[in-house]
Amino acid sequence: MNTSFAKQLIHWHLKHGRHDLPWQKNKTAYRVYVSEIMLQQTQVSTVIPYYERFMATFPSVKSLALAPLDEVLALWSGLGYYGRARRLHAAAQQVHQQCRGRFPKTMEGLMALPGIGPSTAAAVLSLTYNQSETILDGNVKRVLARYHAVPGPVESTSTRNILWEYAKKNTPKEDAQIYTQAIMDLGATCCTRTQPNCTVCPFQNNCQAYLLNSIDDFPERAPPKKKNPEHQWELIFLIHDNHILMQQRPLSGIWGGLWHPPQIEDGEGSLHDWLRLHGYTKKDLSKQIKEKSFRHLLSHKTLIMTPHIVLLSQAKKPKGHAWKWVSLPDWQEYGIAKPVERVIKQLLHQSINTRRPI
DNA sequence: AAGCCGGGGGT
């Protein structure tokens, strides 16, 4: 074990670490666990407001376990990676039903829960119970890759194994709680990705990358994968009698379990589909869709049909099911993806400005 | 091993 590394780091953390994060208060396995899931691939500043709302609504494992998934997704909407929310909910139910509401206190026990991998399990155990377990997140990878000038792209398995070994060697038997927080804080506030603040770093005299004057070369990155071309499709916002037509997406894939307005195009989950269910012929539909005029299709009551383009970064078309007219005052109670939320807000705003009832 | 999953912040 590299005792010196931990001691220096803990000493640094005493003065320069973060001590006021919401999940650092009233530390319980549940509170730390929820924070760790939210923080996966998500920055602290983004998480904080979501975390506060979430914990106010679900203060205990039991309350989360007994809540419907819809409610969990609604609180999660806007945060991204919605699979995290589904697995969080499933894990809470497992803990509630199979562990009498107590989180496992072992790596194996925690990793048996959906959504918990080695890093999250170690974070829960070290931060909550001061167990000597090792994390390897983006911060730790960066710190260690620089400290040891580790060559090779951090995405590769071999480099990751090397970093795991360093990380384990550095983890102290005592004070793992403070150490875990400390190494994340160092990565987040000092050993940052760009423009690291090496002049105040406790490892300035030990960091291989700094001594080689090549901080920017570590961690090495694999060449970027080519991204899917961004595709876009039309979502149609049908608002009728103060309700908006929405459909829920299947649990797998992008925006899993979330709600959004129907797409115009033909196919499963399209507006075509929905209208056909309501007795309109295909010929009717083609004509009216082309003209973007649905006033006579649904009702002669107030109806505003507003097509909007929602841009997604994925090439898959939405497949939805479970059509539902959602009351406009209630739409925020549903899990809605961020781009969709923006359009709905804009629509409501417009209707207020133009003083047109919808 | 590679792909998938989101939205935002920093540069």
Next chain:
DNA sequence: ACCCCAGGCTT
């Protein structure tokens, strides 16, 4: 624009 973020799951 591009990179990255308190990763894990699926294929």
